Amino acid sequence: MKRVGATEAWTGTADCRLCAIRGSVLFAGLKEDDFERFHRPIDQSVYGAGATIYAMGDPATSLFTIRSGLVKLTQFLPDGTQRIVRLLRSTDLIGLEALIDSEYPHTATALQPTEICRLPVEFVRSLSHSNAQLFNELMARWHKALSNADRWITEFSTGSSRDRVVRLLLWLAEARGDERCELFSREDLGAVLGLTTETASRTMAELKRQGFISEPRVNQFLCDMPSLRRLLDA
Amino acid sequence: MKRVGATEAWTGTADCRLCAIRGSVLFAGLKEDDFERFHRPIDQSVYGAGATIYAMGDPATSLFTIRSGLVKLTQFLPDGTQRIVRLLRSTDLIGLEALIDSEYPHTATALQPTEICRLPVEFVRSLSHSNAQLFNELMARWHKALSNADRWITEFSTGSSRDRVVRLLLWLAEARGDERCELFSREDLGAVLGLTTETASRTMAELKRQGFISEPRVNQFLCDMPSLRRLLDA
DNA sequence: ACAGCCTATTGCGAATTGTCATTTCGACCG
DNA sequence: CGGTCGAAATGACAATTCGCAATAGGCTGT
Numbered sequence: 030m031k032r033v034g035a036t037e038a039w040t041g042t043a044d045c046r047l048c049a050i051r052g053s054v055l056f057a058g059l060k061e062d063d064f065e066r067f068h069r070p071i072d073q074s075v076y077g078a079g080a081t082i083y084a085m086g087d088p089a090t091s092l093f094t095i096r097s098g099l100v101k102l103t104q105f106l107p108d109g110t111q112r113i114v115r116l117l118r119s120t121d122l123i124g125l126e127a128l129i130d131s132e133y134p135h136t137a138t139a140l141q142p143t144e145i146c147r148l149p150v151e152f153v154r155s156l157s158h159s160n161a162q163l164f165n166e167l168m169a170r171w172h173k174a175l176s177n178a179d180r181w182i183t184e185f186s187t188g189s190s191r192d193r194v195v196r197l198l199l200w201l202a203e204a205r206g207d208e209r210c211e212l213f214s215r216e217d218l219g220a221v222l223g224l225t226t227e228t229a230s231r232t233m234a235e236l237k238r239q240g241f242i243s244e245p246r247v248n249q250f251l252c253d254m255p256s257l258r259r260l261l262d263a
Numbered sequence: 264m265k266r267v268g269a270t271e272a273w274t275g276t277a278d279c280r281l282c283a284i285r286g287s288v289l290f291a292g293l294k295e296d297d298f299e300r301f302h303r304p305i306d307q308s309v310y311g312a313g314a315t316i317y318a319m320g321d322p323a324t325s326l327f328t329i330r331s332g333l334v335k336l337t338q339f340l341p342d343g344t345q346r347i348v349r350l351l352r353s354t355d356l357i358g359l360e361a362l363i364d365s366e367y368p369h370t371a372t373a374l375q376p377t378e379i380c381r382l383p384v385e386f387v388r389s390l391s392h393s394n395a396q397l398f399n400e401l402m403a404r405w406h407k408a409l410s411n412a413d414r415w416i417t418e419f420s421t422g423s424s425r426d427r428v429v430r431l432l433l434w435l436a437e438a439r440g441d442e443r444c445e446l447f448s449r450e451d452l453g454a455v456l457g458l459t460t461e462t463a464s465r466t467m468a469e470l471k472r473q474g475f476i477s478e479p480r481v482n483q484f485l486c487d488m489p490s491l492r493r494l495l496d497a
Numbered sequence: 498a499c500a501g502c503c504t505a506t507t508g509c510g511a512a513t514t515g516t517c518a519t520t521t522c523g524a525c526c527g
Numbered sequence: 528c529g530g531t532c533g534a535a536a537t538g539a540c541a542a543t544t545c546g547c548a549a550t551a552g553g554c555t556g557t
Contacts, residue, residue, distance in 0.1 A: 104417045108495060112417045129406040161392060171405035172363040178412035183338045183346045186420035187457050215535065223421050225515055230535055261342060449505065462544060464505055
């Protein structure tokens, strides 16, 4: 478990009106005078790889927008086994559950250096009552989270280890838009797919040997997308 | 695949104001004059075991409230494998996705005779804009669906076949409030847990032999809850 | 009662995955 | 440059699960 750089640092406050990714963010639909209603500015922070953004059971006080980086949400079973139930990156929203629950149901951990904006739950709640567009945006976020979860079940928790790995690689590459894959440890890979670390490692090594993927830099992979896709049919 | 009784029958229109389960249903928060705004009454239907309520890819025109019975939502992969991603029963809402998507992302099938109310998506959409309580209720429904999906991943898609079966039995019994389990075919059991039909069958048979469960009636099980729970620790 | 049909159960060998230990590799540090 | 540390890869063996086929059991209709 990597601990180096597992840090959090507050990096100032944000003026949402000037946000570089404003167009794709939860507050996309807000207008000038909506922003006027913020009594306090929005906090921004950077988390190092391995840092915990919030832990399962913590009082759920905020939602978070990911500006850059990669975050995992992990859930634990009583017997100690854990499973990564979501992977989130730029423009994604985490902690939606704070709108309903009083405690976070997952642990959120940065997998790469990650920039985040903190949105106090009361901000979002009160704005959503008065602003129909934010309301719709929220609904769309719930929907997206849910269809991702469904995908997690059918694609990442079903079939042979090789199929699962391949589906995840394709998903990561497609989400980026090219054939590259920012990846993480074999341990996390296993926790996403419901496999042991060793099986994850063996499967990746095997795919490398067969030439379906290469690893130009550590934990960055190049995928032969068409061939990988063909693997899933056979 | 059982086809007998795979029927649908319209059974009339409902007056929501007189609904027996109104207190726990999506429209719980509506007031008298909200109901006035319904230009058309709500349709009610009964589906026989095996009947399809909607299919993946169908135009998403309605949400459905389950009055009684049991419904599975199935998702398919390109290669033909399928996975049950949700099990729903009385007072649950299905087809929430219709509020966002133009097509249903799952196939909904009745596992038992099931009574359903059909709520046209436009009804719900327009009411939700004017009624804050309905809005909150919708949000709560999204939340519930999502936390169920998370549970599906960590409890029903992780660990040995025996652990998965036991967790599902406990979940079904706890949801009912006693130690009884209305169950379904071994094939569906496997599709919920990501196991083959044979493995599901073997595991159930083994639990029966060991005395953890008994089957007084077909597909109805009695669970020795404390012992089952103990199995999960070991 | 009997035939027909569907589902559950079981046996068995093959394939996959898990488990534990060891080795290799790469990054970092003194 | 050698030493150290953690992650990845691999070997060996055990346990689990799959896949296919055969059998048993239950329900329906005649």
